[in-house]
Amino acid sequence: MDGTLPRRESAADAAAPVLEVEDLRTVFLTDAGAVRAVDGVSFTVGPGETLGIVGESGSGKSVTALSLMRLLEEPARIVGGTVRFQGRDVLAMSGAELRDWRGDRAAMVFQDPMTGLNPVIRILRQVTEHMVSHGRQTPAKARVRAVELLRRMGVAAPERAAASFPHQFSGGMRQRVMLAIGVANDPVLLIADEPTTALDVTIQAQILDLLGNLNAEFGTAIILISHDLGVIGTVCRRVAVMYAGEVVEEAETAAVLADPRHPYSWALVNAVPRLDSPAGTRLTSIDGAPPDALNPPPACRFLARCPFAISRCGQEHPPLMEVAPGRRARCWVTADGRSLPPPPVAAEAARRELSEDRRPLLEAVGLVKHFPGARRSFFGPRAVVHAVNGVDLRLARGESLGIVGESGCGKSTLARLVTRLHEPTSGRLHFEGRDITHASSAEMRPLRPRLQMVFQDPYASLNPRMRVRDTLAEPLMAHGRASNRVEADRRVLDLMGTVGLKPEWAARFPHEFSGGQRQRISIARALALDPALVVADEPVSALDVNVQAQVLNLMLDLRQRLGLSYLFIAHDLAVVRAFCDRVAVMYLGRIMEEGPAIALFARPLHPYTVALTSAVPEPGRERVILGGEPPSTLALPTGCVFRGRCPVAQPICEEAPPLAEVEAGRRVACHFPGAFEPPRTPGR
Known part of the structure; x- marks a missing residue:
């Protein structure tokens, strides 16, 4: 059948x-x-x-x-x-x-x-x-x-x-x-x-x-x-772009991606990072917020956010009109058939030079974390979840290191190990030259201001019963960074300005903000104590592309102004490519490949990295299809943990390959680094 x-x-x-x-x-x-x-x-x-x-x-x-x-x-x-x-x-x-x-x-x-x-x-x-x-x-x-x-x-x-x-x-x-x-x-x-x-x-x-x-x-x-x-x-094949309850553009998808005829479509196209974008490139974003659906403006609904607006845009509501054969757009600027100008040449965010102090800000050696699982039988031993299985990494001052991989590969567990929300099962962890592998809560307390975390879901990580001013003032008072509430409130207003929020919003509760604004509050809370390292665990994965661009641009600006270091965790490789200096690719609790972002994405050496980069949703990109799913973390496979899905696996892969340096600054855990060539994408 x-x-x-x-x-x-x-x-x-x-x-x-x-x-x-x-x-x-x-x-x-x-x-x-x-x-x-x-x-x-x-x-x-x-x-x-x-x-x-x-x-x-x-x-x-x-x-x-x-x-x-x-x-x-x-x-x-x-x-x-x-x-x-x-x-x-x-x-x-x-x-x-x-x-x-x-x-x-x-x-x-x-x-x-x-x-x-x-x-x-x-x-x-x-x-x-x-x-x-x-x-x-x-x-x-x-x-x-x-x-x-x-x-x-x-x-x-x-x-x-x-x-x-x-x-x-x-x-x-x-x-x-x-x-x-x-x-x-x-x-x-x-x-x-x-x-x-x-x-x-x-x-x-x-x-x-x-x-x-x-x-x-x-x-x-x-x-x-x-x-x-x-x-x-x-x-x-065809796309309809919606904004404020209306279709603002409708055309062949390829035409919209190549030549958007509505300013909102133009911004969406240019807000998405690409694998071939220069590292640290600022993304196009749209300031402001959509109009109130209870009282939409009588003229163009995108007027307040449009960089191309003309006088007619504020006088008359545009219909969805034909601007080219087979193309309709709700825009007075392109009504005569003209195209919108290309975005300004993407400027790379200015960066501070890495500190001359060659000692790493963060260093992990052989980091392991196992969790007890359920019992297989009433009297039997507990199963063991092998979440992180021997991770080595170094992070310099002022550097941004991206951690990528599929769900369940151990990225978030690694983030919690680095911030000592979890205690390692084995291995060593040093922060600012100090061994914090098994540091007690009292020993960690003076280090907490220097080591902060931004979580994936800002709504879950913010107290819904606390106003923003209290959320941001709490760490200042708890760590003695403000002698009284007046000084704390002054610092709160400075923090809100730093992350692009209006000072008068300090009296609001978290539910009164959009998702992107809540993430800005989370970033402000992390910055309150002047940290050296911010661990960002999927900080933009739940956000729209425009809000994602705003948050990434903000984090790049803060890095330049404050000299922050980032451990940036994400499953979106294009975002990591745009934001990070170096990238580590994780699979089943281990690092498969590590190197400079530019080199790694231009020429991935591990077959798993090849598959990940080929899966980025960009039109025309040829994909490598991996069979099956990652093995269970309850029973790790012997040898190379990727060999069950690897297209170039050989008998020698029954022996686990070490994470070895194969060229300057690049480490790969593979017996045949570079043997699996990524497919060539037409036009590139």
Whole structure:
């Protein structure tokens, strides 16, 4: 059985658009009035076509998707427009008609697969449920098809996986299950809402490949929603850029990436770091915030943030007009067909010279961290989680070292070891020449001001019951850096200015800030005690590309002004390439390759590094596909830990290779460094 189902469309249906959306308007009814979340959106999607919808948080992308599927509940309400699916009026469908339509002819894959899957139902039943309930398969045939779909989605050992529960899968595997459920009934339309946002670069690339294969193999029309134009560019032929509830540009994806015709699209394109960008390059960002959806401005909604605005922009609201053949944009500047000017030549952030003191600021030798796991039996020994397995690294004063790798490779555990939030199982750790491997809390207290950390989720790391002024004043008072509250408050206002926040916002609570502003507060708190080293654990992974650019630019500025050193942890290699001097690539708790960022990304020597760099979502980039997933940390493989997935593994790889210097400043843990050549990308 090939897992496919026969199409039910006639030739006429195949020629007609699958989805036609015209002037769609969705509001949220609040006590203050109607919040215009989606305000006049129009587009069409043809059979087998891929449409990307891109924009920052709050632009209306997800509300548009939920409106199309009629999944909104009060206080949300669709107040205008039409949505037609193969000629049928979706907004006029009854509840029974919607239940028959959803999951059968149209399906949706949500951003968080853990909330989209039932945690107490096995995978097999969740995949077969729609097939049986819609009468597409008998229970017996549905089970066979479910296993075949899981195999096609790249789930290893699908028969065994089908009997598992969602919590037993990784994030990437859960997203594959969601895709299998979405295509189980061979839908004509699939809507994927940020399906790769929280995933590693390798898993993200695999999911994007799956979406592309679904489009090519099944002829499924796909709407892919994302805040990253790089992701859209790898899958979608056409893109609609949304801002403040409106589509501000619609065109072929390649045309938008090469020549954006709306200033917002222009900023999104130039806010994304690239692997070929010079290290330390400042990114293009948009100052300010989107307009209030409760009271949008009567003229151009992007006016307050636009670097190209003309007088007409403040006088008249622009329609979505044709600015070139097949291209529409909502902009008076480009209405006559002109292109926007290229961004200024990217300026490399000024940097302080590394200190003449050659002693490392931070040094780790053979760092190991094991955690006790669950017992395999009542009387048996506990399992051991091998999180970090012998890491050596050195960080100079004023230097930025990036740590990259897939989820579970030990990056965050290493960050907590370096800051001594965890005590190492073995190995040595020195900070500013002092051995802190087993330092007590009392011994660490005087060192804490010099060693600070910025966490991935600023909302979880900030006390929701404390105002910002109290959050920032607390470390100053606790460490005696301010003699009284008046002096602390003065220092708090200085800190807020340093990270680009208005002093009057000091009286606000964390929930009153955007994600990017909360991360700025976290950075301000880390800077309060004048640290020498800031450990940043995924500080921009949850942010929109524009906010990400703002935070990275801020961190580069602070490094230049204050002489900070950074240990910068991320799974986005392009971000690390733009920010760091040196990079260490981790896999299963060990460093596979380390070297200068420019050299490492230009010519990766370890096969794992080659695969990581090839997975960066840039249009036209050729990818190396790794089979399977990293081994379990409960039972480390012998020899080279990467050999089970390595495309050039040889019998000698049964012996663990040392992390050895193969050329000046570059260390690689591989018996055949440089033997696996990265694929050549056309045009480069």
